[in-house]
Amino acid sequence: MSSIQAVAESYKVFNPRAYLQNNYVPPRADFSSEDSVMCWKLRRLHEACAKGEIKGHTLVDIGSGPTIYQLLSAFEHFQEVIMTDYLEINRQELKMWLNNEPGVFDWSPYFEYVCKLEGKGESWKEKQKRLRECVSRVIPVDIHQSSPLGREVASGSIDCLVSSFCLEACSPSLVAFHKALENVVGLLKPQGHFLWIGALEESYYLAGEARLSVLPVTEDMVKKALSKAKCVVREFSTYSMTPSMKVGVDDVSGIFFAWAQKDAAK
Ligand SMILES: C[S@@+](CC[C@H](N)C(=O)[O-])C[C@H]1O[C@@H](n2cnc3c(N)ncnc32)[C@H](O)[C@@H]1O
Numbered sequence: 001m002s003s004i005q006a007v008a009e010s011y012k013v014f015n016p017r018a019y020l021q022n023n024y025v026p027p028r029a030d031f032s033s034e035d036s037v038m039c040w041k042l043r044r045l046h047e048a049c050a051k052g053e054i055k056g057h058t059l060v061d062i063g064s065g066p067t068i069y070q071l072l073s074a075f076e077h078f079q080e081v082i083m084t085d086y087l088e089i090n091r092q093e094l095k096m097w098l099n100n101e102p103g104v105f106d107w108s109p110y111f112e113y114v115c116k117l118e119g120k121g122e123s124w125k126e127k128q129k130r131l132r133e134c135v136s137r138v139i140p141v142d143i144h145q146s147s148p149l150g151r152e153v154a155s156g157s158i159d160c161l162v163s164s165f166c167l168e169a170c171s172p173s174l175v176a177f178h179k180a181l182e183n184v185v186g187l188l189k190p191q192g193h194f195l196w197i198g199a200l201e202e203s204y205y206l207a208g209e210a211r212l213s214v215l216p217v218t219e220d221m222v223k224k225a226l227s228k229a230k231c232v233v234r235e236f237s238t239y240s241m242t243p244s245m246k247v248g249v250d251d252v253s254g255i256f257f258a259w260a261q262k263d264a265a266k
């Protein structure tokens with residue numbers, strides 16, 4: 001079995017509900033303080049999108065998992081959003097949320113916070129309705145394939161990518177991480193935008209019965225990977241976890257936010 005096959009094997013017991021509970025339910029997902037990591041992530045995404053440069057027709061979220069928070073600012077600037085994940089169980093979770101089925105995860109605190117940041121006085125329910133209308137497809141993705149979305153989405157056709165906690169969480173080596181980034185960036189048009197959130201120096205995380213290995217990456221490793229993938233870094237910032245945030249579901253040390261732009265075609 002190859003190391004990439006071993007990663008795929010480890011994801012077979014990934015539990016979306018346990019993953020959501022570990023990372024996205026208050027109080028660990030804290031909105032009571034502007035200094036919390038969740039507010040920091042959503043503010044970074046809001047501020048990058050508020051500059052007005054990140055816009056176009058199609059936005060693709062790479063490795064969505066069972067979450068939608070990563071799209072709450074960017075989706076407003078695109079006509080079509082495509083969500084993706086490697087696991088059918090995560091794609092099903094997303095489709096249930098998009099269809100507003102009973103028992104789906106409550107993302108309202110996230111919508112409320114982003115509406116507050118946007119300051120338009122819009123109700124969070126209106127924004128939620130628009131996101132549900134904007135997502136056209138939820139499709140399979142494998143970042144270790146040269147065409148990560150297969151025939152569904154052609155290389156070089158996408159205006160903007162979003163990805164959060166995916167590449168480092170399913171790359172068994174730095175070589176695989178670099179190749180996965182090149183595969184993903186290959187989906188972008190020249191000068192297309194990449195909004196990337198990831199874990200710093202994390203080696204594992206839990207999702208129910210699953211214990212997933214993570215490639216521990218540093219800020220410098222991420223920046224070098226972006227440069228190797230011919231992306232220009234527009235913004236790069238990091239957030240350091242406090243000891244109280246380490247509760248055993250992972251060993252993450254910090255979070256990075258990168259806004260990068262693919263080189264113009266040579
Ligand atoms: C830590 S979760 C990130 C979920 C979500 N984006 C977030 O911000 O919480 C990592 C995701 O990567 C997905 N994944 C695993 N192997 C993958 C692969 N080969 N290609 C793309 N995604 C993969 C998993 O199914 C999982 O949803």
Ligand SMILES: O=S(=O)(c1ccc2c(c1)CN[C@@H](CF)C2)N1CCSCC1
Nearest residue numbers: 023028029037165169199205245250252
């Ligand atoms: O937003 S987070 O920084 C976050 C959110 C998601 C994840 C991690 C961290 C780290 N492990 C990742 C596994 F890939 C998933 N956060 C961590 C502190 S409590 C609220 C959630």
